[in-house]
Amino acid sequence: MIEVNDVTKSFHRGETEIPVLRGLSCRIPAGAFAFIVGPSGSGKSTLLYLLGALDEPTTGDVRIGGRKLSDLAAAERDEFRRRDVGFIFQSFNLLSNLDAVDNVLVPYLPTNEAADRRPQAVELLKQVGLGHRLDHRPAQLSGGEQQRVAIARALLKQPLLVLADEPTGELDSENGAEIYRYLRKLQLERNSTVVAVTHDRSYIQPGDLVYEIRDGRIATKE
Numbered sequence: 001m002i003e004v005n006d007v008t009k010s011f012h013r014g015e016t017e018i019p020v021l022r023g024l025s026c027r028i029p030a031g032a033f034a035f036i037v038g039p040s041g042s043g044k045s046t047l048l049y050l051l052g053a054l055d056e057p058t059t060g061d062v063r064i065g066g067r068k069l070s071d072l073a074a075a076e077r078d079e080f081r082r083r084d085v086g087f088i089f090q091s092f093n094l095l096s097n098l099d100a101v102d103n104v105l106v107p108y109l110p111t112n113e114a115a116d117r118r119p120q121a122v123e124l125l126k127q128v129g130l131g132h133r134l135d136h137r138p139a140q141l142s143g144g145e146q147q148r149v150a151i152a153r154a155l156l157k158q159p160l161l162v163l164a165d166e167p168t169g170e171l172d173s174e175n176g177a178e179i180y181r182y183l184r185k186l187q188l189e190r191n192s193t194v195v196a197v198t199h200d201r202s203y204i205q206p207g208d209l210v211y212e213i214r215d216g217r218i219a220t221k222e
Contacts, residue, residue, distance in 0.1 A: 002028040002051060002161075002193065007060035008216075009046055020046045021057070022216035028209060030065075030160075031191045033184065035204055038213035044197040045165050047213065051195060052085050052163045053077045064161065082107050086154025086192075088183075090166035092146045094138040100125055101134050104153045117156060124152040128182060144175030151182045162186060164196040168203070176203070 009021040020043045028034045036044045049055045050062050053069045062069045064080075072080060087093070094103045104121040108114040125134055128148040138146055147167060154162055164183065168176030180203045187194045196203075204210060210222035 001030050001063075001065065002026075002195070003063040004047070004050070005061050005063070007047075007050065007057040007062065009043070009050065009055070010058045020216055021050075023060070024213070024217055025060075026211050026218055026221070028193060028195060030193055031187070032193055032209050033187050033205075033207075034193070034195045034209040034211065035201075036195065036197045036211050036213060037199070037201065038219070040199075042213040043216045044213055048163050048165050048195065048197055051161070052087060053080055083157065084160045086157050086159035086162040088147075088150050088154050088162065088164040088167045090169040092138070092143075092150050094146055094149060096138050099135045099137055100130060100141070100149050100152075103138070103149050104156055106153060107157065121152065121156055124155050125149070128152050143170050144172075144178070147171060147175070147179055148182070151179065155182075155186060158190055159192055162192050162194045164194065166197055166199070168198070168200065173202075176200070 004024060004026045007021050007024045008019065010017050010019045012018070024047065036047060038044050050057055053072070056070050069077065095106065101118065101121050102109070104125060105114045105117060108117055122134060125131060128151055130145060130148055133141060133145060141149065162183065168179050171179065183194050186192050211218055212220040
């Protein structure tokens with residue numbers, strides 16, 4: 001269960017305080033496929049970053065599985081992100097000097113686990129149709145192929161939580177639909193909770209949980 005309790009988040013530009021989230025609360029059950037929708041600048045991505053412990057709320061709290069993220073020490077937050085969260089961003093966040101396999105292994109390269117996980121990384125890339133691109137670097141891959149590398153990186157963790165920030169924003173409709181097929185497969189087969197920020201409601205299906213954010217607050221829940 002994800003619990004967001006009366007969260008505010010403000011940023012400072014010089015001496016000016018800019019409020020982004022204004023007392024936002026929501027609940028997302030474990031194993032759900034949830035969408036965060038709303039206009040640009042409404043706070044969608046900010047909320048996603050808070051869920052992934054990439055940032056902290058100004059006030060209020062975020063709890064994942066009963067754990068209050070702001071109570072975790074820095075090392076515990078790092079471990080939470082590395083072990084339990086799969087991040088998928090619009091910009092792919094691939095490292096240009098690494099091939100597809102090593103980009104999938106990025107969360108484990110600083111540890112002794114990368115070598116052990118390499119066969120699984122290769123298999124996941126084959127599952128997403130990139131078995132012929134294993135030694136290719138990002139510049140040699142199309143946008144859809146790069147995003148599939150990012151999907152494989154998220155799958156490798158078998159994460160409890162997948163956070164996708166406009167994962168199809170730079171893709172055509174065919175590649176976009178394929179990305180969501182992989183995300184739904186992950187949700188169904190591994191009971192992962194998927195939270196996706198999107199401007200495109202065409203990917204929403206019956207049974208999905210949908211929160212609309214406006215002006216930093218939940219405007220509607222579907």
